[in-house]
Amino acid sequence: MEHAAGVEEFPRFETSKMGVWIFLFSEVLLFGGLFATYAVFRSLFVQDFARDHRELDVTLGAINTVVLLCSSLSVALGVASIQRGKTRPLKLCLGVTILLGFVFLVIKYFEYSGKFAHGIYPWTSSFFSIYFLMTGIHGLHVLGGVIALSLMLFWAFQGRFSATNYVRVEGTALYWHLVDIVWIYLFPLLYLVA
Amino acid sequence: MMSESAGVQAAHAAHAHHEELGFLRTYVFSTDHKMIGRQFLFLGLLMLVVGGLLAMMMRWQLGWPETPVPGMSWAPEPYMFEGIIPPQTYNMLFTMHATIMIFFAVMPIMIGCFGNFLIPLMIGARDMAFPFLNMLSFWTGAVAGVVMLAGFFVPGGHAASGWTAYAPLSASAIYTGVDWGQNLWNISLIIIGASSLMGSINYITTIINLRARGMTWFRLPLVIWSLFITAILLLLALPVLTAALAMLLADRMLGTHFFLPAGGGEPLLWQHLFWYFGHPEVYVLVLPAMGVTSDVLSTFSRKPIFGYRAMAMSMISIGFLSWIVWGHHMFLSGMNPALGTAFMMSTMVIAVPSAIKTFNWLGTLWGGSIRLTTPMLNGLAFVSIFVIGGLSGVFMASTPVDIFIHDTYFIVAHFHYVVAGIVFGLFAAVTYWFPKMFGRMMNETLGKIHFVLTFIFFNLTFFPMHFLGVAGHMRRIWNPLQYEFLQPLQGMNQFISVSAFLLGLSQILFLVNLCWSLFAGKKAEVNPWHANTLEWAAPSPPPHGNWGEHLPVVHHGPYEYSVPGVEEDYLPQTTPHALPVTAGH
Numbered sequence A: 001m002e003h004a005a006g007v008e009e010f011p012r013f014e015t016s017k018m019g020v021w022i023f024l025f026s027e028v029l030l031f032g033g034l035f036a037t038y039a040v041f042r043s044l045f046v047q048d049f050a051r052d053h054r055e056l057d058v059t060l061g062a063i064n065t066v067v068l069l070c071s072s073l074s075v076a077l078g079v080a081s082i083q084r085g086k087t088r089p090l091k092l093c094l095g096v097t098i099l100l101g102f103v104f105l106v107i108k109y110f111e112y113s114g115k116f117a118h119g120i121y122p123w124t125s126s127f128f129s130i131y132f133l134m135t136g137i138h139g140l141h142v143l144g145g146v147i148a149l150s151l152m153l154f155w156a157f158q159g160r161f162s163a164t165n166y167v168r169v170e171g172t173a174l175y176w177h178l179v180d181i182v183w184i185y186l187f188p189l190l191y192l193v194a
Numbered sequence B: 001m002m003s004e005s006a007g008v009q010a011a012h013a014a015h016a017h018h019e020e021l022g023f024l025r026t027y028v029f030s031t032d033h034k035m036i037g038r039q040f041l042f043l044g045l046l047m048l049v050v051g052g053l054l055a056m057m058m059r060w061q062l063g064w065p066e067t068p069v070p071g072m073s074w075a076p077e078p079y080m081f082e083g084i085i086p087p088q089t090y091n092m093l094f095t096m097h098a099t100i101m102i103f104f105a106v107m108p109i110m111i112g113c114f115g116n117f118l119i120p121l122m123i124g125a126r127d128m129a130f131p132f133l134n135m136l137s138f139w140t141g142a143v144a145g146v147v148m149l150a151g152f153f154v155p156g157g158h159a160a161s162g163w164t165a166y167a168p169l170s171a172s173a174i175y176t177g178v179d180w181g182q183n184l185w186n187i188s189l190i191i192i193g194a195s196s197l198m199g200s201i202n203y204i205t206t207i208i209n210l211r212a213r214g215m216t217w218f219r220l221p222l223v224i225w226s227l228f229i230t231a232i233l234l235l236l237a238l239p240v241l242t243a244a245l246a247m248l249l250a251d252r253m254l255g256t257h258f259f260l261p262a263g264g265g266e267p268l269l270w271q272h273l274f275w276y277f278g279h280p281e282v283y284v285l286v287l288p289a290m291g292v293t294s295d296v297l298s299t300f301s302r303k304p305i306f307g308y309r310a311m312a313m314s315m316i317s318i319g320f321l322s323w324i325v326w327g328h329h330m331f332l333s334g335m336n337p338a339l340g341t342a343f344m345m346s347t348m349v350i351a352v353p354s355a356i357k358t359f360n361w362l363g364t365l366w367g368g369s370i371r372l373t374t375p376m377l378n379g380l381a382f383v384s385i386f387v388i389g390g391l392s393g394v395f396m397a398s399t400p401v402d403i404f405i406h407d408t409y410f411i412v413a414h415f416h417y418v419v420a421g422i423v424f425g426l427f428a429a430v431t432y433w434f435p436k437m438f439g440r441m442m443n444e445t446l447g448k449i450h451f452v453l454t455f456i457f458f459n460l461t462f463f464p465m466h467f468l469g470v471a472g473h474m475r476r477i478w479n480p481l482q483y484e485f486l487q488p489l490q491g492m493n494q495f496i497s498v499s500a501f502l503l504g505l506s507q508i509l510f511l512v513n514l515c516w517s518l519f520a521g522k523k524a525e526v527n528p529w530h531a532n533t534l535e536w537a538a539p540s541p542p543p544h545g546n547w548g549e550h551l552p553v554v555h556h557g558p559y560e561y562s563v564p565g566v567e568e569d570y571l572p573q574t575t576p577h578a579l580p581v582t583a584g585h
């Protein structure tokens, strides 16, 4: 093409990926607001935190951490296979990731109901206010991720993805990693505070 | 989902004239940025009327306390008693007036409407980067509006803890008697936050990625710069507000105690989180109006904008500084004096880029051949009103003075000069781009009459509030006559109220002009104002896909007016120029 005087080229980023990254950035800020609250409360209510965190079940929390780490691995493998044009491993990996997402939510459900059975509610103490809100909002993100992954799986069965067309899978995977990373911070901050 | 790249879009646009979209896809669930812009405009104007009517009711109560508001005797108890406004309802009125004006009138119009309409057209794109997300953004916004309005009809009435929703007032129904009203307020703001976030993602991605060939950063019109910075501010501020709103909602509905001191919460935390969002929010409101004004002033002075780069840079620094000043809202909330001084200094520093902008606007006007069209008059009014609001802001930034005027009508005067002054930027934008949006001209005579009346009554309404404030008149009070020292000021309160009613009535002229011009206005040419920016190269109104076969190519900056050696007094960005022209000026 002809270049008119004073007209220059400049680099383009991949549009969709950029959109996803901006969205993830806003998610970091959302959790940032919650983590800031956590920091304030922890410095204000040292004893509460030291006492209440013992009520949490470290084993279940640790299992859930492993579950989410595995799910991150499987979704990453899924992206890697579709990048090479392989659709069957993509479906498998997406299926495994969805399953692990469900396992996480089920374990969370048992944790919550265990707390309620012991008479522990969001209004029990400032620690539990923070605990229920942060894990609750995180849980909603897991749920959202499971829904998005299921849509990807559905589209994968429709044969929508290929080695040149996988940006939606990639975006969903990025989101899933973020959900994972948030949990990696939540677990020590809530379950292991000394 | 969101993955239409530029190439796909181009192909899509090439197909566009083959497929006929049905009524629903064209007018209701449209993904066309221009239609979404128009939808935001009408949503915003509707809410502007609602917010304005709430203000009129407050002014009645302040001018003639505890007398029946004319025409309101139908309102049911306990909201009103045969037209008389009880204290609880007054609290609801100022809370909802501000919430609606900020989130549902000014933001949808300045950012939703003009952001959507102008960004693709002014950077030479066919649409937004994510058209589907864009449609979703409008409809989530509309749902938020419905949820917000629904709050007026629930038992207990609507939110009544001020638009700042300070805890503990907002955190428990026992203080205000408002239950579902405040919950819906929270939910609606969380939803509108999601809507704005979708908009920001679109605006940022589009401006970075979809600029036409030759549209370098320093050839962008200043209104696009302002929208870009606004989108970044929203992106940084809204998620934190959403987190805070979620906590407040949890306090109210789940019984947590984040902000309720009774259960071991921290009310000050709400103030910090809120103002971390709240101060950047005022720049979110005002920056687009500044951008609009820059474009309008340059076009109608027939002169390049004075100091283009300084204008862009000052907006960037305003954006940056707005993150480190939020504490100036909390000088009297209990704050370490050293911290207070730091917030005071950082706040005063914002006056510097603001002054740069003002002087550059004046420099643009200097020696220009000024054309006093309706958009120009409104743009000039915006500048002068902003100067007054900016100067009164410096009073409050200094802590010793603020201790005296905090929570008085001086503050009400100040922020109306800034945020309500934005309506002049809004009128400038609507009257300037109306021909491009709807393909017809607005009536200039009617527009000028509307402008003059609005300008006069605006000042008669808000300027005397400074005096009330210095005399000690508190803000957010229901009946000034209850205070002996305020009784001598009642005449001034009545004067303000009468001016406010006339200000409100004058807006009928604007609505009449708008509706009449929509259907019967003179057909607009492609470039009625002889302006340079890209949108004036597209047909009025632009078709789906904006540009026909070929995307425009940009050759120079947006403000090349009265260039020596050029026959016309303007030089569209798409016209190559033989003389060496420096990018951007």
Ligand code: HEM
Pocket: B052, B055, B056, B058, B059, B094, B095, B097, B098, B101, B102, B106, B161, B162, B163, B164, B412, B415, B416, B419, B420, B423, B461, B474, B475, B476, B477, B500, B503, B504
């Ligand atoms: C028609 C013009 C307007 C009039 C007559 C008007 C009048 C008023 C009045 C009487 C109050 C209550 C003061 C008090 O009792 O403390 C108020 C508050 C407020 N107004 Fe306006 N207003 C107008 C336009 C606007 C616009 C366009 C905006 C924003 C974009 C705005 C933003 C606010 C805010 C933020 C408050 C503070 C509410 C609070 O204290 O929580 N106003 N206005």
Ligand SMILES: [Cu+2]
Pocket: B278, B279, B282, B325, B326, B328, B329
């Ligand atoms: Cu501020």
